[in-house]
Amino acid sequence: MDSQVPRRAVALVSGGMDSATALAITTQEGWRVHALAIDYGQRQRAELDCARQVAAAIGVESFDIVAVDLRALGGSALTAEIDVPKDRSHDEIGAGIPVTYVPARNTVFLALALAAAETRGAEALVLGVNAVDYSGYPDCRPAFLAAFEQVAATGTKQGVEGAPIRILAPLVELTKADIVTRGTALGVPFEHTLSCYDPVEMQGVWAHCGRCDACALRAKGFREAGLEDPAPRV
Amino acid sequence: MDSQVPRRAVALVSGGMDSATALAITTQEGWRVHALAIDYGQRQRAELDCARQVAAAIGVESFDIVAVDLRALGGSALTAEIDVPKDRSHDEIGAGIPVTYVPARNTVFLALALAAAETRGAEALVLGVNAVDYSGYPDCRPAFLAAFEQVAATGTKQGVEGAPIRILAPLVELTKADIVTRGTALGVPFEHTLSCYDPVEMQGVWAHCGRCDACALRAKGFREAGLEDPAPRV
Numbered sequence: 001m002d003s004q005v006p007r008r009a010v011a012l013v014s015g016g017m018d019s020a021t022a023l024a025i026t027t028q029e030g031w032r033v034h035a036l037a038i039d040y041g042q043r044q045r046a047e048l049d050c051a052r053q054v055a056a057a058i059g060v061e062s063f064d065i066v067a068v069d070l071r072a073l074g075g076s077a078l079t080a081e082i083d084v085p086k087d088r089s090h091d092e093i094g095a096g097i098p099v100t101y102v103p104a105r106n107t108v109f110l111a112l113a114l115a116a117a118e119t120r121g122a123e124a125l126v127l128g129v130n131a132v133d134y135s136g137y138p139d140c141r142p143a144f145l146a147a148f149e150q151v152a153a154t155g156t157k158q159g160v161e162g163a164p165i166r167i168l169a170p171l172v173e174l175t176k177a178d179i180v181t182r183g184t185a186l187g188v189p190f191e192h193t194l195s196c197y198d199p200v201e202m203q204g205v206w207a208h209c210g211r212c213d214a215c216a217l218r219a220k221g222f223r224e225a226g227l228e229d230p231a232p233r234v
Numbered sequence: 235m236d237s238q239v240p241r242r243a244v245a246l247v248s249g250g251m252d253s254a255t256a257l258a259i260t261t262q263e264g265w266r267v268h269a270l271a272i273d274y275g276q277r278q279r280a281e282l283d284c285a286r287q288v289a290a291a292i293g294v295e296s297f298d299i300v301a302v303d304l305r306a307l308g309g310s311a312l313t314a315e316i317d318v319p320k321d322r323s324h325d326e327i328g329a330g331i332p333v334t335y336v337p338a339r340n341t342v343f344l345a346l347a348l349a350a351a352e353t354r355g356a357e358a359l360v361l362g363v364n365a366v367d368y369s370g371y372p373d374c375r376p377a378f379l380a381a382f383e384q385v386a387a388t389g390t391k392q393g394v395e396g397a398p399i400r401i402l403a404p405l406v407e408l409t410k411a412d413i414v415t416r417g418t419a420l421g422v423p424f425e426h427t428l429s430c431y432d433p434v435e436m437q438g439v440w441a442h443c444g445r446c447d448a449c450a451l452r453a454k455g456f457r458e459a460g461l462e463d464p465a466p467r468v
Contacts, residue, residue, distance in 0.1 A: 066303055067302070067306075068301070068302040069301045072299075072300050103390065104390055107349070107390070108349060111342040112302070112338075115338035115341070115342060116337075119337050138389055138391060138393065139389040143388040144389040147381065147387070147389065148389070150384065151378065154372065154381045155338065155340060155378040155382070156338055156372060159372065160372040
């Protein structure tokens with residue numbers, strides 16, 4: 001491909017700080033990015049508003065929401081009425097797969113991004129996964145991403161006809177502190193991101209609970225980066 | 235696992251003859267099957283009714299429909315307003331990937347089946363794909379299925395914790411005639427299956443057009459098996 005023609009990518013955006021930073025890195029590298037948010041029946045509907053705000057602030061070619069009703073399948077604290085764990089230590093967070101795991105979530109998300117990439121003529125899927133300071137989800141690790149690239153290569157018209165679709169996971173080897181530092185340098189609007197599994201609405205904005213695993217990892221990242229988190233907290 | 239305990243599988247059912255036969259083979263082998271139909275915004279809504287009727291006739295543990303709006307992504311004659319090709323020869327059908335290809339459809343379907351399998355504690359996904367007399371879709375071939383099994387092994391809680399989820403594709407090496415013969419022997423209610431990409435409603439039932447690629451492959455199967463197709467035709 002002519003290097004003067006910007007290449008297209010489809011970036012999954014969740015409203016959280018990781019996907020926002022991955023999106024900013026990808027656009028800064030010169031990709032033309034189509035943002036895709038998935039409405040999977042998450043209890044935290046505010047995530048989709050955050051995803052839209054963040055994508056608009058960073059600048060994308062398009063922003064779409066695709067709905068898939070994972071609630072019909074149940075099985076996670078993020079979609080069903082199961083309590084979100086609170087006040088766990090960093091060691092506890094890293095040990096085992098928690099109840100906030102949504103069965104096959106990233107597989108479903110990447111499958112939808114793959115469908116979007118084929119219709120958009122995109123060459124890459126962008127995912128803000130991170131396998132260092134993470135919640136122990138299996139579908140955030142490099143082995144999973146490599147396996148999915150094979151699915152894209154063998155199972156799509158585009159892959160078979162000679163233009164394989166890669167997965168870009170620019171955060172996979174970073175710590176949360178690295179992500180905060182990098183995102184801040186790129187001007188990611190962290191004040192509009194929402195990481196919390198159990199946010200509280202305060203005067204029309206969503207505030208982080210400060211106690212779930214996602215809040216604990218986020219706080220650790222800002223603390224170790226020596227920066228203040230601009231997002232609202234209870 | 236104790237061989238006396240029936241193992242669980244999640245079978246994708248489309249309302250067509252292939253998934254119906256795959257379902258019948260799997261239940262006959264002693265699996266406890268949860269049927270899963272995907273409402274992906276297909277133009278032919280009758281498919282979902284057929285899927286439900288067929289699953290009930292064959293006998294399943296459960297029947298669920300999960301909705302995912304692939305129409306939002308466009309790109310196929312099966313979801314968008316693109317004409318379905320008619321009156322193509324068998325050689326034309328086998329050459330290249332047609333406009334009825336839905337981008338990444340089987341990847342999306344398997345991803346949803348994988349999510350269902352994890353919540354159901356199932357060990358297998360059943361897919362009625364066939365790579366002999368087929369429409370040239372890349373996501374029907376063994377290389378794709380093997381790649382997806384790796385995704386299941388690396389990207390799910392169940393895969394990581396030691397019980398990998400297999401893909402059963404009992405029709406993958408069969409001809410359409412083999413499928414007709416096998417399905418008829420197992421009592422598959424072919425009269426309730428709908429293969430057509432462009433069916434016509436006649437007196438309250440859906441009749442096959444007889445001219446699209448799917449109808450051509452179906453007719454070839456019944457002809458070569460020496461059996462009469464019991465499903466209505468225009």
